[in-house]
Amino acid sequence: MTKSLPQISRASAAIRSNKTLIAIACVTLLLSACGGGDLSVGVDVPIGPSGSSTPNVAPLLQAGMQRQFAGSVVRVVTYAVPDATHINNTLAYTFNQTQNVLQAPASAPANFDLNSTYTYTITQDPGTGSVPIAQTVDDYRDLYLDKYGQYTVDVAQTSSVIARDETANALGGGPYQQTTQTSTNYTTPRAGLYFPLQSGDSITLPQSYTQTLSFTNTNSANVAPPNNVNQAYTRSRTEYDDSAFFYQQNNANGSSVAVTQHSDGTGSITSANATNSTTHTVGVPSLLNGGYIIPITSAVTSSASAITNYAAFDWYPSGALPNQPLVAETQTVVGPVSSLPAQCSGALLLPNVMQINTVTTSLNTVQSSYSTTNTQSFNSNGTTLCSLSTQTTNSYSLETGLLFSTTVTTTNSVLTASN
Secondary structure, eight states: OEEOGGGOSSSOHHHHHHHHHHHHHHHHHTOTTTTOOOGGGTOOEEEOTTOTTOOSSOOSOOTTOEEEEEEEEEEEEEESSOOSSSOOEEEEEEEEEEEEEEEOOTTSSSSEEEEEEEEEEEEEOOSSSEEEEEEEEEEEEEEEEETTEEEEEEEEEEEEEEEEEHHHHTTSSOOOEEEEEEEEEEEEEEEOOOBSOOTTOEEEOOOOEEEEEEEEEEOTTSOOOTTOTTSEEEEEEEEOTTSOEEEEEEETTSOEEEEEEOTTSOEEEEEEOSSOEEEEEEOOOEEETTEEEEEEEEEEESTTOEEEEEEEEOOOTTSSSOOSSSEEEEEEEEEEOSSOOGGGTTOOOOSSEEEEEEEEEEEETTTTEEEEEEEEEEEETTEEEEEEEEEEEEEEOTTTOOEEEEEEEEEEEEEEEEO
């Protein structure tokens, strides 16, 4: 049975109906006085870094915890019609991740800061696109528990990513380094699975968030690539649980991009500069000659304004109408396992291992892409020993609906140390 946040624990419905509302209020309002309930009746208690209110179970989070992971990533990009600009390519690299559970500062939106640093080693350079150099991520989480168990809630995240722009390097004057700073707040807090895990437990994660992003791309002399593409921009994005979203991107050269997607899959994307703007509008699929098409309208505003109508091939995975919801993420506890898969070789072995499957689907009708991610993770009492993930993203032409490219990314990660 799928559990929303108010039904996440295994206590009776009568007990739990109001408790997690208290937990949500604590996360949303960030009140340090919240959650001081009586554990004897199972009231959620947000646990701070000291873990002082922890019952007779090991806490999922405690300040001072550290975990180290090693992993590998292979990303294969295949174009439907390759050409000199769009070349099939493969990126492969290994990474090391160190995650420290820190006491978050008083100004932070949660009690815990899961600080992760990543270092990368490129084993196959695609010669195009971006390759990673380093990354730092701070996940802000709270821990809630009652006499039956515990769960965590994601509240916010910040990240800093440094990458090398191989496409620009080919133009000369490089190497060009891309820096992306991102700050995300989960408008609906994202509660995790309830521990101890039981076979069949399942939870659908909310998707709403607000986000700000800044991106720069220059060489060591602070000079942009010769084509001045993606030199720098700022972006603000708001996404809702019904999959509707909006974002505004302002580029350093004065141009801008605004994207709106509604929950039914309709929406628009507008690109503007000093002299003109172009808006593509996506409609609801309709029947034409016995098959479904996606109506696209392109309106150009300039000295020679024009409106063009397109009948794009219906590429939506569900056929005819878009998926509902457009974006979905579900975690399910498969059950206990006696041994790890071969891909998990080298992982630290701990007792009571449970397999968790996560399925994520994301349909972006306005930017014409569909992504599916399937992840198998193997968890021991709140610690992930191994994670195996495959993401497939198909991108399409907005105006024709024909397949443009397919990107398959395979990520394997194993726990190498934990304390």
